[in-house]
Amino acid sequence: GAVVSQHPSRVICKSGTSVKIECRSLDFQATTMFWYRQFPKQSLMLMATSNEGSKATYEQGVEKDKFLINHASLTLSTLTVTSAHPEDSSFYICSAREPGGNTEAFFGQGTRLTVV
């Protein structure tokens, strides 16, 4: 199947700093990518839909100024957690689907963010 790569897999940052997470589709072009957040022992919660060349669509309750999404190319979307605080510590996962119809989504390996 298609491969989605996320980087970094783990990051520890100080409170108040910003952290960028990258999501790449390695062998296909993804006009749309998705960012999820997962707290321990909980399900994946969709944060936003990243659209290549246009603004991201955020889910209700997700602060767009806090979680900046950029989808500058067909193979790369980035999520920047700005002015991170300990409550932002979580597992962030991206996914991408190949264009056309209902097809399975391919997920990155996730990024464990710890804000200290």
Next chain:
Amino acid sequence: GENVGLHLPTLSVQEGDNSIINCAYSNSASDYFIWYKQESGKGPQFIIDIRSNMDKRQGQRVTVLLNKTVKHLSLQIAATQPGDSAVYFCAEAVSGTYKYIFGTGTRLKVLA
């Protein structure tokens, strides 16, 4: 909307037995359903999918059943193995939206 539970329900099965994991989905307009397996510290891994024009689909050692009347989805794993231990999520989607909504998840523990 999204299902976010405080605790994952756990299913414990003996190695070699069959496992059945259930999921109730929320949107009657959803017409595409997927089961994912997630191991600790990793992203979800695709297992099997099914479209709403079907009520059963089989893969290797896995079967997905869909009951649209009661908005219920199940995943059956035959001859469960230790490597099947993980958290399993169902996800639903509406054609054309590209948006997946994940269920609460079930932790499967395989007992030796």
